[in-house]
Amino acid sequence: MTAGEGKLIGDETAGKPFSAPCAIFIPPDAVHGFQFARGSEGIVATVLADRLALPRASDRAFSEYFTKSRIVPMEGETAGEAAHLQRLFPQLLEEHGNAAVLGRDWLLDMHVTEILVRLARVGVRTSTPEPQGSSSSDSRRLLALETLIAAHFREHRPVAFYAEKIGVSVAQLNRIARREAGASVSRLLARRLIDAARRDLVFTPTPVQAIAYSLGFQDPAYFNRFFRRQTGTTPGVYRETQRRRLAS
The missing domain is CATH 1.10.10.60 (Homeodomain-like)
Structure with a gap:
């Protein structure tokens, strides 16, 4: 989200507030809705659930992160990742419009995977303990x-x-x-x-x-x-x- 503010409506009836600049991740099958203030702007990207397979399999902390809706602030300590995301989303949209270009699907997969990983990096701590019984x-x-x-x-x-x-x-x-x-x-x-x-x-x-x-x-x-x-x-x-x- 590049401008404005709003609320993410889900299990909590009051909703979770958010404001720009931020990114919002919604996992597959999550019941949700949005309330946006007038003048809010941003990019919406919808991908099928199988795009989560590779980042989820690569790290248990990532796998846990992608099970819930997340509001990811894109300022302060996360400004570095925000700069990457601000570059990746326009590239994703541009590549999506190149239907006849060789290798389009591969590049789309790469962009989506990088976006997901960078979003998860913001919220995942490297010290997150692994669940009991895991190795x-x-x-x-x-x-x-x-x-x-x-x-x-x-x-x-x-x-x-x-x-x-x-x-x-x-x-x-x-x-x-x-x-x-x-x-x-x-x-x-x-x-x-x-x-x-x-x-x-x-x-x-x-x-x-x-x-x-x-x-x-x-x-x-x-x-x-x-x-x-x-x-x-x-x-x-x-x-x-x-x-x-x-x-x-």
Whole structure:
């Protein structure tokens, strides 16, 4: 936010006040609203939840930071990061408008990741203690798992494939995933597939059948059932609902 002030409305009925210069982070699925004073200005960037995977996997403190709505002041001790963010947001908008330029999606991912990391740096203290039972080796294994999932999720590999690559048993890998990420390996794989499907459904004109094949599903009908089981709705209904929401 570059000018003005307002309140972030969420679980607290009174709302949390904010004023420029600041940045506001809203996590996926958070119920929220805003009350802006007249004359307020700023940039709004909406990204799909899978963009959080890499920064969240890289550091447990970052992972915790991204679970809650945050109001990040951009002045005083945070002025250095603010200068970087003031440069990154315009670059993100400019690159987003270059639809036909080679490498556009890669650069968008890089800009989004850097913005998220710099926002988290402001609020995360390096001395934040790790949760009981966690270890640096398990954190590294989770990061390795996230990296492998990003590379192979379209291949529908069994959990044993990831366990072998990381050098642990299937049971141990599932214990690490549940402790470090709050979900089993199978659940993390399903989330990655659903995140990719959601992105393609909302932001591309690709037919649902083609999206199913691109995500490694041999049977589009099974993809429909998988998507509905994970989200509670069909791919077609999800696409229509989300596009109507974005248009409004």
